[in-house]
Amino acid sequence: MKAPESFPWGSEKRYNAFSFYQRNIYGQRVQKVTVDAGFTCPNRDGSVARGGCIYCNNESFNPGYNDARKSITQQILEGIEFLERRYKAHKFIVYFQPYSNTYASLDTLKRYYEEALSAHPDIVGLTIGTRPDCVDTSKIAYLEELADQYDVTIEYGLESISDATLKKINRGHDVQAYVNALEMTCDRGIKICTHMIFGFPWEDESLWLESADWLSRQPFDFLKVHQLHVVKNTALAALYKKEPFEMLTPEVYLDIIVRFLERLDPRIVIQRLFGEAPPDTLIAPHWNMRNYILLERLDELLEQKNTWQGKHFK
Numbered sequence: 001m002k003a004p005e006s007f008p009w010g011s012e013k014r015y016n017a018f019s020f021y022q023r024n025i026y027g028q029r030v031q032k033v034t035v036d037a038g039f040t041c042p043n044r045d046g047s048v049a050r051g052g053c054i055y056c057n058n059e060s061f062n063p064g065y066n067d068a069r070k071s072i073t074q075q076i077l078e079g080i081e082f083l084e085r086r087y088k089a090h091k092f093i094v095y096f097q098p099y100s101n102t103y104a105s106l107d108t109l110k111r112y113y114e115e116a117l118s119a120h121p122d123i124v125g126l127t128i129g130t131r132p133d134c135v136d137t138s139k140i141a142y143l144e145e146l147a148d149q150y151d152v153t154i155e156y157g158l159e160s161i162s163d164a165t166l167k168k169i170n171r172g173h174d175v176q177a178y179v180n181a182l183e184m185t186c187d188r189g190i191k192i193c194t195h196m197i198f199g200f201p202w203e204d205e206s207l208w209l210e211s212a213d214w215l216s217r218q219p220f221d222f223l224k225v226h227q228l229h230v231v232k233n234t235a236l237a238a239l240y241k242k243e244p245f246e247m248l249t250p251e252v253y254l255d256i257i258v259r260f261l262e263r264l265d266p267r268i269v270i271q272r273l274f275g276e277a278p279p280d281t282l283i284a285p286h287w288n289m290r291n292y293i294l295l296e297r298l299d300e301l302l303e304q305k306n307t308w309q310g311k312h313f314k
Contacts, residue, residue, distance in 0.1 A: 001306075001311065002306075003306055003308060007266070007308060007309075008266045008267070008310070009021070009266065009269075010024065013299075014261075014299065014302040014303070014307070014308040014309065015261050015270050015302070015308065015309035016266055016267070016268065016269050016270055016309055017269075017270055018222065018269050018270060018271040018272075021269045026091055026124070028089075028090060028091060029087065029088075029089050029090075029091075030089070030091045030092065030093055030124065031083045031087055031089035031091070031092055031093075032092070032093050032094075032095040032127060033075075033076055033079035033080055033083060033092045033093070033094055033095060033123075034066055034075075034079065034095045034097045035066065035072055035075045035076060035079070035094060035095065035096055035097075035116065036066040036067060036068040036075065036097070036098045037068065037072060037096055037101060037112050038068035039096075039098070039099045039100055039101050039103050039104060040099055040100070040103065041099050041100045041103060041131065041134075041172075042100070042103060042131070042133065042134065042172060043170055043171065043172035044099075048133070048172035048173070049170055049172045051170060051235060052170065053159075053169050053170055053171060054168075054169045054170050054234060054235035054236040054239070055169065055197070055228065055229065055230070055231070055234055055235075055236045056234060057231045057232065057233050057234050057281060058098040058099065066079075066097075066098070068098075071115075072112055072115045072116050072119065073115060073116075073119040076092075076094060076116060076119040076120055076123070077119065077120065079092075080092055080120055080122070090122055091122055091123075091124050092120065092122055092123050092124065093123070093124060093125045093126065093127050093151060093153075094116040094117070094119070094123055094125075094126050094127070095126075095127045095129070096112070096113075096116075096126065096127070096128045096129060097127075097129045098129075100129075100130045100131045100134045101128045101129050101130050102128060102130040102131075102134045102135050102139055102154075103130065103131070103134045106138055106139055106142060109139065109142070110142065113126055113128075113146065117146075117150060124150065124151050125150040125151025125152055125153070126146070126150060126151075126152050126153070127152075127153040127154075127155060127193070128143075128152075128153070128154050128155065129155040129157070130154060130155065130156065130157070131156070131157055131171075131172075131173065132156045132157075132158070132173060132177045132178040132180065132181035132182075133172070133173040133177045133181075135154070135181055135184060135185070136184075137184065140184050140185055140188060140190070143185075143188070143190050144188040144189055144190060147188065147189035147190045147191075148189065151191070152189075152190050152191065153190070153191040153192070153193055153221075153222065154185060154190055154191070154192055154193070155192075155193040155194075155195060155222075155224070156178055156181055156182070156192065156193070156194055156195065156220075157171075157195040158175070158178045158194050158195060158196060159171065159195060159196060159197045160196070160197065160200065160203065160207075160211075161175055161207070161210070161211050161214050161215075162175075162203065162207060163175055164202075165200055165202070165203060168200075168202065169200070170235070178194075179218070182218055182219055182220060183219075186219040186220070187219075191221045191222065192219070192220035192221050192222070193220065193221065193222035193223065193224060193271060194215065194218070194220050194222070194223055194224070195224045195225075196211060196215075196223070196224070196225045196226075197225070197226060197227075197228055198225060198226075198227060198228065198248070198253070198256060199227050199228030199247065199248045199253070200228055201245035201246060201247075205256050205259075208256055208260060209256070209259055209260055209263060211260070212260045212261075212262075212263035212264040213263055213314070215264065215265075215268070216263070216264055216265035216268070216313060220268070221268070221269060222268070222269045222270075222271045223264075223268050223269070223270055223271060223272075224271045224272040225257070225260075225270075225272065225273050226272060226273070226274055226275030227248055227253050227274065227275060227285070228247070228248070229275060229277045229282060229284075229285075230247070230282075230283040230284045230285075231277050231281045231282055231283060232281045232282075232283060233281075237283055240283060240284060241283075244284075247284050247285035248285065249285070249287075250287050250289060250294065250297075254294070254297055254298055254301055255301075257273055257298060258298070258301050258302060258305065258307065261302075261307075261308070261309040261310075262307055262308070262309070262310070262311045262312045262313075263312050263313060263314075264309055264310060264313060265310060265313050266308075266309050266310030266313060268309075270309070273294075273295070273298065274291045274294045274295070275291075276290070276291055
């Protein structure tokens with residue numbers, strides 16, 4: 001099959017990239033500024049479970065300016081100063097990232113979110129990372145109100161479409177909880193992002209490719225995928241030390257991502273396909289390649305194979 005002269009998302013990129021999506025809306029780069037509001041998770045505090053997800057160590061992805069001991073405003077101002085200097089960005093979305101950022105009373109959420117939106121004149125919205133079992137109708141109704149004025153995205157961590165996997169990784173919820181959260185959130189003006197992880201050693205590529213078909217049937221806007229990392233101070237690290245398991249290589253992972261994208265609905269905007277962890281926390285895998293190199297290799301593979309996101313979408 002010959003590649004179309006223009007892809008449905010309006011760029012020459014062979015997948016529906018978030019960077020182009022943002023520039024299409026705002027005409028410029030919009031940078032996320034991350035904040036730590038000091039939230040926890042129901043599978044950490046005993047409400048659902050203890051210990052958290054077996055792979056989770058938030059230090060492996062928090063930027064240096066994040067510190068829950070600082071106010072939301074201070075974290076935002078320090079983050080914006082850094083991002084303006086590094087990326088020359090002039091519009092920002094505040095990203096409530098560590099742990100479950102709807103896991104508090106509605107009054108508490110209102111206080112944090114509204115402080116974030118008023119912290120700097122160049123803030124255009126919020127992205128809220130959370131779990132599908134940490135929302136309810138009142139919280140979603142409030143986010144719908146905010147979405148009338150701001151760019152609001154809620155990120156639901158799913159990680160796998162296998163209930164068996166969710167149980168093994170101590171997620172504390174099942175796939176149906178994610179489906180219920182989508183139903184509660186969709187068609188409210190709130191954008192929805194889904195998180196997935198590929199590489200759990202008891203899963204295989206058939207499940208990851210099947211995930212493309214399953215996800216294509218769900219009503220969400222953005223997708224984040226990354227390879228499994230084993231990082232320090234996690235239950236997964238203890239398991240890996242006791243009995244090391246095979247990790248995906250860059251070559252295998254890239255091949256899976258190409259075939260995954262081929263089956264994925266082209267309307268879904270891709271926010272992330274690769275993850276990175278700081279070298280001082282990472283135990284495995286050691287790919288020794290930055291994400292921009294992996295993205296370049298992905299572009300080359302898609303070109304070589306004359307394929308693109310949605311080529312085999314049914």
